[in-house]
Amino acid sequence: MNLPYGPDVAFGIHPDLGVAAVADDQPHLDELLRKHHFRYSQDLDVYLLAEGIGHNTAVRTMAAATRELQNTGHTVAADPRIMLPPPVPTAHSTATRTTQPGNTSTSLTGELHELRRSADVADTLEQILDEHHGAVGDLEEFIDTAAAWCERLDTPAGRELSQHLRTIAHHVALLGYRLTDAQLDLPVMPDATPQDAPPLSDLPLPARCTVPIVTHTARARAAVAPSQKRPAVLPATPVEAPRSTAAQPSLRRTR
Structure with missing residues (x-):
């Protein structure tokens, strides 16, 4: 056209x-x-x-x-x-969650570079912790939903992975509580950074732990590897041959 x-x-x-x-x-x-x-x-x-x-x-x-x-x-x-992302499907008894553009952790991290007052930083962190639209709650809901998906497989491995994911979601919730403590401490700090303070982008960030790259081959090997919950399959015991009446040589090794 x-x-x-x-x-x-x-x-x-x-x-x-x-x-x-x-x-x-x-x-x-x-x-x-x-x-x-x-x-x-x-x-x-x-x-x-x-x-x-x-x-x-x-x-x-x-x-x-x-x-x-x-x-x-x-x-x-x-x-x-x-x-605008589509609304998250919910049960009929649960109110549909509305979506908000720009309220992502990436956009909020960018906003931090322009803020100078501790109260403004506290307000930004509160958006991360918002019960309905915050990144922490979204992450917890995502992991819980992934756990429900695994549980819906109705297999032992699916139920085991579902329980593992729900444990991770619990840790995310605990992270939210710790961030809430920090958010409440921010307003009582000095009101603003000095005018001659270096830009936030010039300050070195703590070194992050390196997450190992796991290939599909490594995952496949791990899936069949023996563990305490999944012992190795022992080879079948061979049928013992009839014993000879002749004297058997000693099997003891000599140095």
């Missing part, structure tokens, strides 16, 4: 099919969108991603396509509602 006064490519939300794009009728735009897994729908005259793709994957795909389009000199427009 031709967009004479609009951008070269525009991204939006289709009510049933998710992230969609319309583009000017140029072959290289079609090629670039297909490179980023958008496929043209002749019936709807729009570009769509694969059916059933996750929200976060769709947003990352759109962002990657946007960067490449802009780097090649094209104009791009996007509906900000694309960034």
Whole structure:
């Protein structure tokens, strides 16, 4: 389709099919969108991603396509509602959780670099701890949901992993309590950082522990490795041969 006064490519939300794009009728735009897994729908005259793709994957795909389009000199427009994640499914007796854009741990970490008053830092940390939209509660709910998924397998391994995940979720909840203590201590600290204080980005951060990279092969080996809960399968005992009446040589080793 031709967009004479609009951008070269525009991204939006289709009510049933998710992230969609319309583009000017140029072959290289079609090629670039297909490179980023958008496929043209002749019936709807729009570009769509694969059916059933996750929200976060769709947003990352759109962002990657946007960067490449802009780097090649094209104009791009996007509906900000694309960034809103879908509501989390809940039971009929539970109120549906509304989503809020920009309230992520990454965006809040960026805000810290611009703050100077301890009370403002406390307010930012309170957003992390918010009962309904905070990152800590979201992480705990995610792990609990993953545990429920494993438990739904109805297998011994699934139930064991479910219990392990629920233990991790409990640790996340404890982390929230510790962060709440820190959040309550912030307002009683000195009100503001000195004007000559170095930028936050210049201060060295504590070294993080390195998380080992586990390959699929290593996971497969670990899955069949013996443990206290899963003992190794011993080889079958061979049938003992009839004993000979002849004298047997000594099996004792001599030095």
